[in-house]
Amino acid sequence: MPLSNASASRLLVENMSLLKTLSFDNGVLDLACGSGRNGLLLARDNIHVTFADCDRGKLGLLAGELRDQGLEGVCWQVDLETTSSDPLSHKWFDLVLVFNYL
Structure with missing residues (x-):
């Protein structure tokens, strides 16, 4: 079942008009994305999103959701808690989303 915009964080939804005024040349990192509810909201507005989760x-499932909706996005499996190197080195993003990650 596809996620709707209502699934996204209220904070993100309420600030979409502000985000739409910004340039995202380096895209967005949705860190610990889970089901991708927040990044999908941005992807639907043609913002390039890298969805990262362990x-x-x-x-x-998220890759299937992107495909089914005809959206662009990169799914990146990474565990920032167990790696001895810095997987984010040499990567640039204009915005990093982190919601409900503890």
């Missing part, structure tokens, strides 16, 4: 299963 859960391969959720990323697989």
